[in-house]
Amino acid sequence: MIKRCRVRLLHVCGFGRNSFPASSDKRYFRLQAPVLYREMNMHRFKSRVALPAAFCCAITAGGAGNAQQSDDKAMPLGDGRAGSMPLRGHVYSCMTRFLGGGAEHDGEWLGADSWDATRKIHVQGDVSWPNARFSVQTLNGVRKITGNGLPTGHTTGIFPIHPSDPAYRIDRNPNRIEARQVALNLPMLPEIAADAGCLPMGMVGITSGGVAIFNALDAAGRDAVAHEVQDHCNGHPQMSGQYHYHGISPCHAAENENNALIGYALDGFGIYSSRDESGKELSNADLDECHGRISRISWDGQRREMYHYVLTKEYPYTIGCFRGRLVSGSGEATNGEQPATGGPGFVPVGAASRLPPQEALDSCGVLSLGERCEFVSPRGDHVSGICRSPSGLKACVPDRMPAIR
Known part of the structure; x- marks a missing residue:
C-alpha cells in the first residue's frame, strides 16, 4: 500500500512542499513554497485520483521523517563527483587539475564505493583555544564577520598528528593550527545569481563558531570527509594553519537542532542544520545542485521563505556550488584579499x-x-x-x- 502511495505521489503530486526541482531551470526560484503547494492542491483535486492521491500525499509527508535516515555504516563515497558544472550530489569545482595530497593511506572504513562512518578513527587530543574570537555585526544591509579562525565553542585534536597517534598510520597531517585573520562583509539579503558559481579550494563559508568551511574535496580531489582523518569535531588544519571543516561537525551547538542556522556561505546565504522543522533528516534528494533549497527559516529574527544551504551526512556535505551572487569587496577568508567581481572562477570578458x-x-x-x-x-x-x-x-x-x- 505504501509503495503504491509513493508511486501515486510521484505522478500526481510531482514533489513535496519542501522538495524543489534540482534542474537548471531558474524559474522555480521565483516561486515561493506556498504558491507551489497551492498549485499542487488545485491539480490534485481536479484529477480522478484526487482523494487517494491526497491521502497518499498526507501519509508520505507524515512518514518522510523516518524514511530517509542515512546509513552511517554505508555512506556513499564522493570520489569522482567533482566537475566543471553544477550537478546535484557533486562539487562544482573551480579547480579541474588536482595535484595530490591528503591522507597517505586508505583507512579500514573505506570501501570501493562507500565508507563506514562508525569505524572511522579521529585525531587524538583535547586542545583549548582561549584566544579564539569571533564577531558578527549587522549595519546598513551588511553582515560584518571578523575573527581569527580559531574555534570558539570547542576543543581540537593535536596537530601536527603525532607519530604515536593511531591516525598517523593513515594521515600524517604535518600542519599546526594557527590563528588566521577573518574579515568578511556579506549581504544580509543575498540574491540568487543568474548562474551558479564554482567553489574554490579553500574557504567557502564560516560557522557561527568561527571555523572555516571548505568544500568536500581534499587536495587530490577526493571525498575529504571519507579519506582524511580529522579530530573529534571533524576539523583539521591546512598548510597555512587554517582550521576548517569539510562537513558536519558534531561539536557545533546547533547541529542537533531542527532547521538551525550553522553559519554563512561567502555569497551571504545561510547554512542550516541537517534536519528540517519537523525533524526529517534531509538528503541530496531534497536539495538542488548547490546543496540548498527554498523553505521557511529564521533569518535575522524574522521568519522568511528564502534560499539557504543545508548540511547533510552524505557528500558533498556542505555546499555544491554558490547559488548567490558574490559581491565585490566582500573580503577574503584569511587575509583580506578581495575576490574578483563575479565570484570564484569568473573570468571577465576580454581577460x-x-x-x-x-x-x-x-x-x-x-x-x-x-x-x-x-x-x-x-x-x-x-x-x-x-x-x-x-x-x-x-x-x-x-x-x-x-x-x-
Whole structure:
C-alpha cells in the first residue's frame, strides 16, 4: 500500500512542499513554497485520483521523517563527483587539475564505493583555544564577520598528528593550527545569481563558531570527509594553519537542532542544520545542485521563505556550488584579499589575453588565497609571490614583476 502511495505521489503530486526541482531551470526560484503547494492542491483535486492521491500525499509527508535516515555504516563515497558544472550530489569545482595530497593511506572504513562512518578513527587530543574570537555585526544591509579562525565553542585534536597517534598510520597531517585573520562583509539579503558559481579550494563559508568551511574535496580531489582523518569535531588544519571543516561537525551547538542556522556561505546565504522543522533528516534528494533549497527559516529574527544551504551526512556535505551572487569587496577568508567581481572562477570578458601562465596557476593548486607561493616562469625566471585571484582564477602573483629582457 505504501509503495503504491509513493508511486501515486510521484505522478500526481510531482514533489513535496519542501522538495524543489534540482534542474537548471531558474524559474522555480521565483516561486515561493506556498504558491507551489497551492498549485499542487488545485491539480490534485481536479484529477480522478484526487482523494487517494491526497491521502497518499498526507501519509508520505507524515512518514518522510523516518524514511530517509542515512546509513552511517554505508555512506556513499564522493570520489569522482567533482566537475566543471553544477550537478546535484557533486562539487562544482573551480579547480579541474588536482595535484595530490591528503591522507597517505586508505583507512579500514573505506570501501570501493562507500565508507563506514562508525569505524572511522579521529585525531587524538583535547586542545583549548582561549584566544579564539569571533564577531558578527549587522549595519546598513551588511553582515560584518571578523575573527581569527580559531574555534570558539570547542576543543581540537593535536596537530601536527603525532607519530604515536593511531591516525598517523593513515594521515600524517604535518600542519599546526594557527590563528588566521577573518574579515568578511556579506549581504544580509543575498540574491540568487543568474548562474551558479564554482567553489574554490579553500574557504567557502564560516560557522557561527568561527571555523572555516571548505568544500568536500581534499587536495587530490577526493571525498575529504571519507579519506582524511580529522579530530573529534571533524576539523583539521591546512598548510597555512587554517582550521576548517569539510562537513558536519558534531561539536557545533546547533547541529542537533531542527532547521538551525550553522553559519554563512561567502555569497551571504545561510547554512542550516541537517534536519528540517519537523525533524526529517534531509538528503541530496531534497536539495538542488548547490546543496540548498527554498523553505521557511529564521533569518535575522524574522521568519522568511528564502534560499539557504543545508548540511547533510552524505557528500558533498556542505555546499555544491554558490547559488548567490558574490559581491565585490566582500573580503577574503584569511587575509583580506578581495575576490574578483563575479565570484570564484569568473573570468571577465576580454581577460583571456591577461590570464596567468599555467605555472602560476599550478603553484597555488593546493594553497589558499594569501599563502606564499613560487614557480619558474616559461622563460626561466624564479618567481616568488602570493596566491591571489586578480582575474578570478587563483594564481601566484609575483611580489615584483621580473625584469624585462
